[in-house]
Amino acid sequence: MDFSQFSHIFWSVPTNEVPAADWWIDVLRAFVRILVPVFFVLLLVPPLVWFERRLLGFMQQRQGPNRVGPEGIVQTIADGVKLLMKEDIIPSNVDRTLYVLAPIIMLIPALVTAGVLPWHPSLVWGAGAPNVDIGVLYLLAWSSLAVYGVVMAGWASNNKYALLGGLRSSAQMISYELGMGIAVVTVVLISGALSVRDIVFDQSAYGWIKDAAHTTAHHAAYTWGIVHKPWLGFLNPWHVAQFFPMGFVAAFIYVVAMLAETNRSPFDLPEAETELVAGYHTEYTSMKFAMFFMGEYANMVVVSAIAATLFFGGWTTPIAQLDQWDNTAVGWIIPAAMISAKIGLGLYFFVWIRATLPRIRYDMLMSFGWKGIFPIALGNLFCVAVSLTAGYWAGLAVWIVLAVGALLIVANLDSTKRFTEKTRRRSVLGLYASAQPFQMPLVKTSNGAPPVDGRTAAEELVK
């Protein structure tokens, strides 16, 4: 459907249509475009490590790194240079090909994924590849590739800790990938687009206009284009606020899954120091270790950016009516600043969670992924589909019915468990009750008469 007839109402966005040029200008332009995502992710890693250590320090009432450079900000770069100069040990009996390949495979997805994430509405410069119509598939494909690096590192290292860490980590990552995938389908369903640029546009004022176009029967009522988005969606077109509990639940599921995918606290079991030393990268030294480290932190930036883009409006401002930027410096800076601020808040959230929550047990982790996240995400998706067909209130009704049903089932399971536990305890107590009470063994006294009680018997023995 062509919505361009509405665009003049809200939307005057610089698209910077550059006339068709020679092929080498296209190639040159492509190089310039991808510098933004690559350097954003790469250059953010050292400050991010410093930020995390410093913030954790403040949250635990200590200083954190504060010696190297102003406020210790150069600490991470110094660490990086040190690691680069260290001896690169390849232990004996490792599978050399996989061993060397693993950190490379770990780092590439982290550098590459951000290529389709837009930081500006422009069709030419707005992202690494702004006009790709399967952006969501690209994101999912690369973000699931990191598992290979983990498995290869764990297997190739010829180390028991590494093997167990790699297995644990891969099982955890694939388990939470299910919930993550379904949460992303929810976004695709709400916005009706696979292109990341369109998904962000759907979270701007344009999204409101689009919905107005879908329901032409009530056109007169649609002043300001604020329509058909009940509850929080009335205030804000971000996907986290759409179809009130459903968009929020999808965002929550994505956030939990992103913590698990990046192996961050409280799901940092692969690196549980007390059990597995350093997990799958136990045997890695020097820059290869640093590459796992970099991969993890770059992944944090990337998943924060994906969450900000899919659920929290990308480059849009919280007040959608403001998003009318023209081709001026302000029109370029504010969208970039918005997406950067959202990524920064996501990173702060990562550190905050790490300082707050304890690490959870492995069986709890797996059962939460398979019995919690996965069915909730699926039911939530179903409710969004119902909302789009039969209206928001029908979808909300189904959501409430499903939620109450799930709660009843869980409560029932729990009460059954408690009941069986009680009967078991009662039967154990019953066993005790039916048993003969303890009696002091009879002791023969010197005069042959039985003792009156234990004390006298003991006294008799002493004599």
Place this chain on the structure above:
Amino acid sequence: MVTVAPTPGDYLPLLILILMGAFIAVLLVALSWILGPKQPSVEKLSPYECGVTPVGTARDRFPIKFYLIAMLFILFDIETVFLYPWAILYRNNAYLSRGFLLGEMTVFIAILFVGYIYIWKKGALDWE
């Protein structure tokens, strides 16, 4: 919002990006190999087991549970993959009614959900 149908040229940055990512990763490995000292010794090259001489092999048997989880993941991940084209079709088509599309997907999910309840009851999702 201006929409322009993507051309193969729009995917060119992604290709360059992938090559650049691979280049950076390989460069880092090569740099540390060139810059670092090399003084191997038998102890340094032995697997790390908390400083103790390694016992047995590390390529040992591991719980079948992980294999089971991987298998179930493939099943349900394919289910998720099928949801994508359905979601796109659900929003953008003029031929099929949404009720029909919703019903179809409900049947598909319901069949898989029966399997899901089965594996739950069988205890395939429990870790002891």
